[in-house]
Amino acid sequence: MQNEIYQVDAFTTNLFYGNPACVVPLKKWLANDVLLKIAKENAVAETAFFIDNGNEIELRWFTPDLEIDLCGHATLATAYVIKSVLKHPSNPILFTTQSGKLEVVYKNNFYYLNFPARKPIPTKLPKPIEAALNIQPQKIYKARDYMLVYENEDEIRNITIDRQIFDTINLGVGGVIVTAKGNESDFVSRFFTPQATILEDPVTGSAHCTLIPYWSKELSKNKLNAQQLSQRGGNLYCENIGERVIIAGQAQLYLKGTFYI
Numbered sequence: 001m002q003n004e005i006y007q008v009d010a011f012t013t014n015l016f017y018g019n020p021a022c023v024v025p026l027k028k029w030l031a032n033d034v035l036l037k038i039a040k041e042n043a044v045a046e047t048a049f050f051i052d053n054g055n056e057i058e059l060r061w062f063t064p065d066l067e068i069d070l071c072g073h074a075t076l077a078t079a080y081v082i083k084s085v086l087k088h089p090s091n092p093i094l095f096t097t098q099s100g101k102l103e104v105v106y107k108n109n110f111y112y113l114n115f116p117a118r119k120p121i122p123t124k125l126p127k128p129i130e131a132a133l134n135i136q137p138q139k140i141y142k143a144r145d146y147m148l149v150y151e152n153e154d155e156i157r158n159i160t161i162d163r164q165i166f167d168t169i170n171l172g173v174g175g176v177i178v179t180a181k182g183n184e185s186d187f188v189s190r191f192f193t194p195q196a197t198i199l200e201d202p203v204t205g206s207a208h209c210t211l212i213p214y215w216s217k218e219l220s221k222n223k224l225n226a227q228q229l230s231q232r233g234g235n236l237y238c239e240n241i242g243e244r245v246i247i248a249g250q251a252q253l254y255l256k257g258t259f260y261i
Contacts, residue, residue, distance in 0.1 A: 028051065118213075175196075
């Protein structure tokens with residue numbers, strides 16, 4: 001059996017920046033272990049698999065380690081392939097996922113992802129995370145992910161993780177967001193996942209389901225510009241709309257090919 005595959009750099013206008021995702025169109029679902037093996041072989045943060053049923057498109061996301069419940073950059077990459085490469089006529093694009101119905105609108109070369117808000121609540125930091133950080137946060141919150149708030153952008157840039165300690169905790173599909181007010185953007189962030197093949201995710205759309213409600217309240221504004229400060233970096237244009245958030249970005253096609261099973 002042979003399948004098409006695309007690799008897309010999401011949340012960027014330049015190749016080799018943003019977050020790379022692989023996108024695989026399917027006619028029917030393969031066994032879960034096969035999907036996971038494909039994701040491992042692709043060796044990027046996420047591989048998205050989709051089946052086009054006409055009005056709605058079934059969408060699933062796999063890291064090299066497990067299936068996850070929500071992924072922003074791979075959703076953007078999938079929408080890019082569907083709309084800009086395969087020339088699908090629908091706009092908005094409607095996805096059926098583990099996180100419910102997701103809508104992506106394409107307008108002026110941007111993809112606008114309508115995602116569920118995941119509002120953070122104050123909590124305490126688990127000892128392994130605290131011990132793994134070289135700089136301690138000012139505030140600690142949690143939704144799906146832990147969200148650690150810092151004093152400024154420089155601290156976010158300078159954070160390092162002791163992976164030997166960090167990997168002693170298992171957060172399932174969750175991770176650790178570190179964030180602060182930005183110098184040139186409204187807020188900045190980075191994202192780390194313990195016990196994952198890829199420790200730091202380059203640009204994490206789903207983390208902004210938590211970041212947007214928090215910074216919207218802190219900054220008293222609903223429209224925000226965000227920057228993820230990974231080595232590759234990425235830009236996200238965000239809007240708080242109550243129980244939902246809008247996460248917008250652009251993408252670039254890197255690779256189109258065929259793989260064989």
